[in-house]
Amino acid sequence: MPDSIPADSVGLVRPQTLHIDTPITLESGRTLPVYDLVYETYGELNQDASNAILICHALSGDHHVAGYYTMEDKKPGWWDNVIGPGKAIDTNHFFVVCLNNLGGCKGSTGPISINPETKVPYGPDFPIVTVNDWVKSQAILADNLNIEHWAAVIGGSLGGMQAMQWAISLPDRLRHVLIIAAAPKLSAQNIAFNEVARTAIKADPDFHEGFYASHDTVPRKGLGLARMLGHITYLSDEAMHEKFGRELRHGSINYGFDVEFQIESYLRYQSETFAEKFDANTYLLMTKALDYFDPASAFDNNLTKAVAEIKAKCLVLSFTTDWRFAPERSQEIVHALLAANKEVTYAEIEATQGHDAFLLAIPRYHELFSAYMKKVAAEVAVQ
Amino acid sequence: MNLRPDLQIIADWIPSGARVLDLGSGDGALLKALQDREVTGYGIEIDNGQIAGCIESDINVIHADLDQGLPQFDDQSFDFVILSQTLQAVKRPDFLVNEIIRVGKQAIIGFPNFGHWQCRLQLAFNGIMPISKTLPNEWYNTANIHLCTIKDFEQLCTDKHIHIEQRSIVDHAHRDSLGIKLAPNVFGEIALYQIKKS
Numbered sequence: 001m002p003d004s005i006p007a008d009s010v011g012l013v014r015p016q017t018l019h020i021d022t023p024i025t026l027e028s029g030r031t032l033p034v035y036d037l038v039y040e041t042y043g044e045l046n047q048d049a050s051n052a053i054l055i056c057h058a059l060s061g062d063h064h065v066a067g068y069y070t071m072e073d074k075k076p077g078w079w080d081n082v083i084g085p086g087k088a089i090d091t092n093h094f095f096v097v098c099l100n101n102l103g104g105c106k107g108s109t110g111p112i113s114i115n116p117e118t119k120v121p122y123g124p125d126f127p128i129v130t131v132n133d134w135v136k137s138q139a140i141l142a143d144n145l146n147i148e149h150w151a152a153v154i155g156g157s158l159g160g161m162q163a164m165q166w167a168i169s170l171p172d173r174l175r176h177v178l179i180i181a182a183a184p185k186l187s188a189q190n191i192a193f194n195e196v197a198r199t200a201i202k203a204d205p206d207f208h209e210g211f212y213a214s215h216d217t218v219p220r221k222g223l224g225l226a227r228m229l230g231h232i233t234y235l236s237d238e239a240m241h242e243k244f245g246r247e248l249r250h251g252s253i254n255y256g257f258d259v260e261f262q263i264e265s266y267l268r269y270q271s272e273t274f275a276e277k278f279d280a281n282t283y284l285l286m287t288k289a290l291d292y293f294d295p296a297s298a299f300d301n302n303l304t305k306a307v308a309e310i311k312a313k314c315l316v317l318s319f320t321t322d323w324r325f326a327p328e329r330s331q332e333i334v335h336a337l338l339a340a341n342k343e344v345t346y347a348e349i350e351a352t353q354g355h356d357a358f359l360l361a362i363p364r365y366h367e368l369f370s371a372y373m374k375k376v377a378a379e380v381a382v383q
Numbered sequence: 384m385n386l387r388p389d390l391q392i393i394a395d396w397i398p399s400g401a402r403v404l405d406l407g408s409g410d411g412a413l414l415k416a417l418q419d420r421e422v423t424g425y426g427i428e429i430d431n432g433q434i435a436g437c438i439e440s441d442i443n444v445i446h447a448d449l450d451q452g453l454p455q456f457d458d459q460s461f462d463f464v465i466l467s468q469t470l471q472a473v474k475r476p477d478f479l480v481n482e483i484i485r486v487g488k489q490a491i492i493g494f495p496n497f498g499h500w501q502c503r504l505q506l507a508f509n510g511i512m513p514i515s516k517t518l519p520n521e522w523y524n525t526a527n528i529h530l531c532t533i534k535d536f537e538q539l540c541t542d543k544h545i546h547i548e549q550r551s552i553v554d555h556a557h558r559d560s561l562g563i564k565l566a567p568n569v570f571g572e573i574a575l576y577q578i579k580k581s
Contacts, residue, residue, distance in 0.1 A: 364431060
């Protein structure tokens with residue numbers, strides 16, 4: 001908890017809700033008749049609405065990207081280290097928007113929301129949402145905020161995929177796109193990890209085919225296990241070694257199955273806290289959205305064709321020890337952009353932290369991020 | 384802004400509006416100098432400490448290792464591919480030259496001439512690996528692992544059926560002289576070649 005709000009923080013923030021009663025048809029063909037989008041904004045939208053930045057969140061992220069809700073908050077928003085006055089995404093220059101994606105569990109309409117037709121929570125009946133659906137709903141939010149063009153759309157991991165889809169689907173509505181620690185589609189290995197996570201959730205006796213709410217329970221064990229697995233893929237071997245090594249909690253081994261190594265303790269803690277704050281049906285949906293993401297599939301599986309209409313200038317960043325979405329996956333995106341003769345800058349950042357690196361304040365990473373955003377701000381200023 | 388002298392010579396060789404790939408682009412100085420002549424393209428740089436400079440100059444730059452070649456680029460997809468003062472630092476200069484003339488319709492390659500008389504004297508009379516203004520490091524810590532002479536490079540061009548369009552041989556201050564004209568491989572310190580597949 002902050003004793004006082006740091007000078008480079010966006011300060012105390014409050015989420016807002018946009019209620020939409022125009023039905024949205026999803027990629028699956030199903031329709032949501034009404035829905036809410038919960039979002040936060042930081043900074044001021046300028047007169048010609050040219051300084052707006054959209055942040056897209058990843059698998060377990062939400063709309064609370066920066067700042068604090070109360071002085072009692074233990075931590076600020078999940079990407080606070082890049083958003084604020086004087087930070088890479090400088091709120092003295094930019095108006096920053098982030099929303100909880102459809103299907104989420106942090107306020108936007110999702111499995112825990114009441115289905116207006118049945119008057120009970122959607123649960124597993126909530127339609128499958130895709131990256132395309134998210135882009136579509138994000139564009140509806142932009143319309144409602146009177147933002148015709150984003151100065152930049154930015155995301156890491158699954159968020160980077162949304163940013164990339166924005167540049168492909170709505171090329172006239174963004175000037176820059178920052179695709180960080182992402183991939184043009186999941187590999188079989190990535191899908192395999194997701195399937196293990198889903199299996200863990202579905203195998204929990206408290207899952208009740210997704211109708212756990214009506215049984216007044218939650219599949220804590222399954223969701224926790226899914227998160228444990230996720231955490232392993234977010235960290236590098238090196239990062240785990242640095243952080244935990246083979247350190248024991250009580251100094252010596254006890255020849256039993258209780259938590260002994262620090263890494264076990266860490267994973268159990270992560271799994272327990274996550275299971276308290278996240279919805280299992282949302283987790284299932286998010287992993288499916290990841291699995292389905294493949295923008296090239298609509299273009300004869302040719303990624304160069306998929307990016308052919310992009311007008312945004314692109315910054316692609318990857319991290320050396322990221323094995324969930326390795327640098328080679330970012331390079332696939334870069335190669336397609338080069339082959340399509342697009343404006344692109346690419347850097348592979350040395351980092352020991354694995355996939356998690358995209359959330360961390362790594363000096364070289366933030367140096368490039370800041371340099372790029374300064375350029376974006378300068379363009380906004382001369383418009 | 385003063386451009387590094389070898390880059391100034393290269394800039395003069397590049398026509399307006401050309402599409403250029405600058406290998407070992409550093410902070411993007413060459414591409415920036417060419418921006419107002421509507422030259423477009425990309426820099427390739429292995430040191431990501433230089434990439435912020437490229438971003439500030441609004442240069443598109445790709446972080447990559449030239450020892451891997453140029454697999455991300457199609458055949459003959461650039462008007463010019465430029466490699467200045469880097470050929471001698473790569474693992475396989477012959478492989479990189481192949482890649483350069485595959486990707487570029489024209490190429491410009493510059494390197495320090497190891498045939499310069501000072502190098503020859505240091506090796507012949509002092510019996511040590513030469514150190515000069517263009518080659519300032521010791522043998523054990525130099526990045527220059529594949530040094531060549533003007534004669535060597537032109538032999539490589541002959542062997543690979545590469546056509547030399549033009550060359551500029553200068554001293555370390557990038558000046559021409561009578562000595563260089565008469566005996567370039569003895570008096571030239573820096574060599575620049577414009578080449579293409581013949």
